[in-house]
Amino acid sequence: MNYPKGVKNSNTNNYIKFDNRGMDLEQDINITNQYYVDKNIAFIYKKPTPITVTKIDYKNNSVIIKEGYFKEPSTTDYNGLYKGLYIDFEAKETSSKTSFPLSNIHKHQIVHLKHIIDNGGIGFLIVRFSSLNKDFILMAKDLMSFLKNNDRKSIPLDYFLDNGYEINISYMPRLDYLKVIDMIIGGNNGK
């Protein structure tokens, strides 16, 4: 689940971090996207976290949500435009050194990515192996291909090394994934 960072836990009154699913990766992507906007390179943004609201209240003319639940995401986290192309991806982080657990990706997100490629968009995952300091793009078609041909509950690192594309961390932009996408759609995706 995609819990916002630093939400107040009313049990303890402390700000806590709920999980390790890639807030740092998220931050790297967000500042990269801001760079792309500032330089008129691309317009890619994060979608809101889906929430079901079940109870609301009023106070001083404003509406307060008094009860709600995080929904299982039915789409990916990011989408946008790059040179007129539809870009759509999910970003995930794993501390594993050997494989990426598929439990990180919801079934609806896989269906979503399938719709994206079926309709001529560019869909992919960005996966960070945080213990290895490695970030990969795995194109949606290669994800689908893995899921079709494997019963495994995780994608081995080797699959990323063979079928994915590594993104190098740099100063500015921090995580230049569109450079990699350029290379992939530019015809060098024959591997």
Place this chain on the structure above:
Amino acid sequence: MNYPKGVKNSNTNNYIKFDNRGMDLEQDINITNQYYVDKNIAFIYKKPTPITVTKIDYKNNSVIIKEGYFKEPSTTDYNGLYKGLYIDFEAKETSSKTSFPLSNIHKHQIVHLKHIIDNGGIGFLIVRFSSLNKDFILMAKDLMSFLKNNDRKSIPLDYFLDNGYEINISYMPRLDYLKVIDMIIGGNNGK
């Protein structure tokens, strides 16, 4: 603000409808989008409503939002893919017979639509004049042009008649806006 339909009001314990901003239009668009998906015509979907969560709680291992607020939307409601093209729009309803109040559109949404057209996407509004039974597409460039040349707080119906494109309600799909988009991008947008 974009309040979900049928949210429980904890003051009255009744299900109420919060505003008149186009739940029916939303429904027409949603069933049209479902038709597009079912017929493999396009993949266009509604983004989640942006919410700031400020307090959460735990109960039986699940996370419950105990306090949150509806955020002013920074993007449009709908986006997706049609024949490889990036489609992005906001849908609004007005009961006025003479003009569309600009207070319906947030500043961030206008910036968003500008980003869309600057990066080669297809951005527009769908505006329903519910008292007139008329639905229009107003392309983002024509919205920008109006905003640039006018200080008015609403867009007159005449502007839609002159610069917009009417969408006819039909049986299936209910609101075939992509047919109109086809016509517009097909070259008949010289008006």
